[in-house]
Structure formats: structure tokens, C-alpha cells
Amino acid sequence: MTPTTYPDLINRATRLVEDGRPSATIRLDDRESALALVLDSHAVLSALEAHIWALISPGRASGVRSAAHPDTVEAAALQLAAAISETIGVERPHPSLLAGSESAWTEAARTLRAATDLVHLHHDTIGAPRSPVAHILESPEARDAALSRVAALALTTASVEDAQALRIGQAGVHWGSVAKWLTGLHHVVVPAEQLARVTESERPHPLPDVGLITARVRTDDVLAELTDRLARVRQRAWELVNSPGRSVAALRDLATIGVAVHAHAAAFHAGPGGPAGTLIARGRNWQALGSRLAILVSPALRDDVVHADLAGLARLLPTVAPLSGVGRAHLPDPALRRTGAALGGAIAIMTEVADHNARTFAKITRTSTVYAPARSLTGEEITDQPELVRARLEGRLAPASTRQLEEVGHLYQSLRSHPSPRLTPRPALGRDTLDRASDVTAVGLQVDA
DSSP states (O other): OOOOBHHHHHHHHHHHHHHHGGGGGSOOOSHHHHHHHHHHHHHHHHHHHHHHHHHSOHHHHHHHHHOSSOOHHHHHHHHHHHHHHHHHOOOSSOGGGGSOOOSHHHHHHHHHHHHHHHHHHTBOTTSOBSSTTHHHHHSHHHHHHHHHHHHHHHHHHHTTHHHHHHHHHHTTOOHHHHHHHHTTHHHHHHHHHHHHHHTOOSSOOOOOOOBOOOOSOOOSSHHHHHHHHHHHHHHHHHHHTTOTTOOHHHHHHHHHHHHHHHHHHHHHTOSTTSTHHHHHHHHHHHHHHHHHHTTOBOSSOOOHHHHHHHHHHHHHHHHHSOSSSOOOTTSSOHHHHHHHHHHHHHHHHHHHHHHHHHHHHHHHHHHSOOEEEGGGSOHHHHTTOHHHHHHHHHTOEEEOOHHHHHHHHHHHHHHSSOOOOOOSOOOOSOTTTSOHHHHHHHHHHHHHO
């Protein structure tokens, strides 16, 4: 399967560069092979230069250049980018992209450019985020981890200069041409070593774990589809915060997803000593939130993307983690580790979704009127309000009360935090803890609506 996360792409490029390094020691037969070898190394360096500019935007670069005390990491990275440009030229597209070689280094360059595209994908042309994980790429830790790998790859690529020169000369190429083609690779080494030093850490930071912005859902594997749909749910929940089409109906569908995810995850982990108790408590909070959202109405309609993923998850979750039967997390089946990881990721995603939904709900209440059945208002809330009294008698809608809106806000506040898991034995899913029948019915009603 083609890597779709940033660490996968960078790790693959690293392996390919290592695999291609021995090619510099192999005797070459002709001038064409010699030229291809040069282009292969230039392809990697060109891709690394482009990747530096993806990690440090031109806007930030101008600030580094004009600052009296620039950031040492960004300054070192820009020096490396400049050294690469001076060494291999600034022609765009670089000739290495047009060579059509199928060597390990050419494939490494393509992989690095894919990683560059992935980084660009999470921000628009003015630097505004396009995804809920864009902030990860903006953190100094992620930047340092990525630039550290850039420095290592540049050093590996430039280290073959002498071996390359020897083999190219042996292929019958005039030594003056050899010097012209390979002049300056040693100039890449110094800034690459400097960048490696300033990004060095006693506890190296991991590469930013970001992937593609999910739009297409894979359907060839149930866990892959589950993962893709949940990633799309997170993306859409983030987009709704600033969408003019945000609605209480969409939030209601997302709350139903929260109930289902926690109910099925708790069923998977049911048993003594597991996290089922915490999952049940969180599921009940999502259930309470859904019941309060169910009586609220806002002008905008439901979101079709969220609703489609709700229908898909209602089909997938019972297959992955049935509500009936014993918990399966403790079974000695390696395949279940993948299921547990998928469900664990789903729980983490729903915590993020709750945070996005809290901000969405706050914006809905500030920018439009939220309604509720007048009969849901208390006597105190309609006292001295003749219009509300008539609405209650006639079964009409009325503006939701402050109490109703605050109840939703408090529930979101509890769900957007990360609770510490309780490992004390708790009963498995049952009617005395989380009402299975009502949860499953709620999912069905939302899907069929």
C-alpha cells in the first residue's frame, strides 16, 4: 500500500537513498549511464531543497533573513537550501525531474516530493490551515524533526561525490566535464552538518504524524474504511467551525457517532481491569449531549457528508466490535491488535471532534437563533411571556432558553478534555450502565431520518 503519512514517506525516502548509495561504486559502461548517475544525485538534492521551502515558507524565510538574531534552525536550513541551489542550479523544473530514470535515488526524490506535497496540502497559499492537524506541522518540534532528516539525507547524498567522480571518469567522460558536473557537492556538506547539529536533541522528536486530508474512503477493508470515515468525520467537524452551513442537525449526527464509537469500543474492551468503565462514562455523556441536541433546531440543514459517515459507521462498528458477547481485547489474536488500535484512534478522534463541535455550537448560538419545542421550556422560563405561553399551548417552536444552551455547552466542555483512564474493574456494557437498545436505536433513527 502506498504510504500516505509523512513519517512513512520520509522513512521510505531514507531507505531508498541508502539503497541507492552503492550505485556510486559500480563501474559505468557509457556516458549516458554517467549522466544518469549525476542526475540521480541532483534529483535527491533538488527534492530536499523544495522540502526545506515547504517546512519554512518564503514569508518566514524573509523574517529570518531580516532578523538581527534569527532562529538558528531556520537559518541553518536556509543556508543548506542556498548551497543546494548554488550547486545544482535553479532551473525549474529541475532537469532531474525530466530524466525518466527508475533508480532508487530517483524514486527517493519522487517520494520526498510527495512528502513536500503532503506538507503543502495542510495550508493554503497564504498559510491558513486546511486541516485540524495543520498546527502539528507548525510546531518547532515537528520542524526540527523533519529538518534533522533533511540534513541526514543531504549528507548521505553529498558523500558519494568522490566515488561518483571516479566512476564517471572511468566511463570515458572528460575529466573537465566531471569537475563541471560534480563541482560543489562538498559545499552542501558544511551547511548540512550545521543543520544536523542545531537540530540534534538528547530526546529526538518524532516526525509529525500527519497524513492526507481524507476525502476518498477505502472500502476494500473494514478497518481501513472505519479509519477513513473517522478521519473524514474529524476533518468535517473542524471545517464546520467556520462553515456558513453549520447546524445543530450536523452536531446531533456527530453526537450519535460519539455514542456509537464509545459503546462499541467499550464492548471490545469489556472485562475486568480494562478501560470499559471510562468508555461507558464517556459514552453516556455523548448520549446525554445527543438527547439535548435532539430537541434543538437551527436554520441550517444537516450536513450530508457527516450524515453519510454516520450511516457508514453504523454499518461498520457492529462488524468490528459487536455489542453482544464477551470483550475481545484480551484474546491472543494478533489481528485484534489492529482492531484495538483503530478503536483507540476513534476515541481520540471523538475527543477532538467534541472540541471542534463546542466551538461550532458557540458560533451557532452567537450568529443565529436556536429553537426548541416550547413545551420543553420550564414554567419559570415562560412566566410573564405571553408569546411563549401561546407557543407552548399550540405546540410550536420557541427560542431555546439559556438553560438549554448552557447544558449543551457544559456537556461539550466535559467531552473535549482527555480523562485519565480508570483501570479498576467495571461492569461490561449492560442496561445498568449504558443503554444498548437506546444507543443502537438512536443510530438507526439518525441514519433513516
